[in-house]
Amino acid sequence: MENWACEYEMVAGLETHAELSTATKIFCGCSTAFGGAPNTHCCPVCMGMPGSLPKLNQKVVEFAVLAGLATHCRINLYSRMDRKNYCYPDLPKAYQITQFEHPICENGWIRLQNGRKIRIRRIHIEEDAGKLLHEGESIRIDYNRCGVPLIEIVTEPDIRSPEEAREYVEELQKILRYLGVSDGRMQEGSLRCDVNLSVRRQGETDFGERTEIKNMNSLSNMVKAMEYETRRQISLLEKDTPILRETLRYNVEKGKTESMRGKEGADDYRYFPEPDLPPVILTEKDIASIRQALPELPEEKYQRYTEKYHIPPSDTRLLIKYRSVAEYFEKAAHGLQNVKTAANWILGPIFARIPTEAEKERFAPAVSPIQLRELLQLLESGKIPLQPAKQILEKMLDTGESCGRFITKEQLSPLSEDVLREACQDAIRQLPQAAEDYKNGKTKALKALLGMVMRSTKGRAPAKDAEKYLMQYLE
């Protein structure tokens, strides 16, 4: 908790731009692929040549509706494209086609772990602008990104700390990825956040004057920028200096927010209905058929894993962060008596070999979920004890081959009863204190003895039998 938090409250809302994963741009057939030589994914429509006419990509509407349904929004049957006029070289038309008065989705929410709901005011469709490349004195322009479809997700000012902002963006990212509507990669610019932030004294209900920090392209920079800007605004309030309504950028090297320009109001953009495009009309039937395409969402998976499978919340969050990991887990756990084992093995030895987030997102370990399940079934049925099974998994991960190849006769053949009984007697001799404790009613002491049996048999002892013999000898 920051030291200002007992006296002041931070109030923030987020505007998040997500590039949609459609194959083609929003109003033409040009490719949306990231990268590519500058100005090779362009045509007269996305370059804004006189006489060219836009045509709305229906996939964009479908993706925006999916995002709205997954965030509990109302989907508007009537929405409309508008022109937002501004003159800047990243936009050759000198206007952006967006939705102003009639957005496609409104009034949704995303829930945080602390139970608070961050309300979503609206989600609207718009086109992206080109990129300016600064090279020494000169500025070059790449229009490949011009006309790439975006949705902008705007929250109410419900966020009260940088950590809540981070969690909200992570949840949103997860939902968009599950839906397959955006890859949500901040480092590639396919997800970008603007933060509106003000402060007020604890207990006040009116909002203070706000500033807008533009284009946060990483979560850690967003958190730092919000912390800095909160402290800056508080220090102005303490000095009775008014806070200016302005647009800021975060200077990563200096760790400071800096003024870019005065804040524009809606009037500055002279919005008006886009004359080249008809309104976007949906029917209840359209929405119902898009709803059919909704996958099970992270929130629902969370409920199911924690309540039905009894997987601890922290492990569940790791399993559901990427859809590919969750799907792998479900295939590997299918039909097992104890699905928790599958979770532990994925989060333990398998994750250990997949250290980066990018690799986890793709999630393609050398061992397939079916191969893992095969091994876990042998473990569950008692055909292979725990330690050898773990060693076999490592070999499978090295080679990508199934467990059959690595199971030796020694691992499969159970210990003879004599050897096991001897190991149990040995353990009691070596741990007299534990034996004594058990006799005095401390049933937990049996665990220590069992551990000793496992160590001396290199994990080959069937746990149930070992427990049975230990109890016999202790009585």
Ligand SMILES: [Zn+2]
């Ligand atoms: Zn084009």
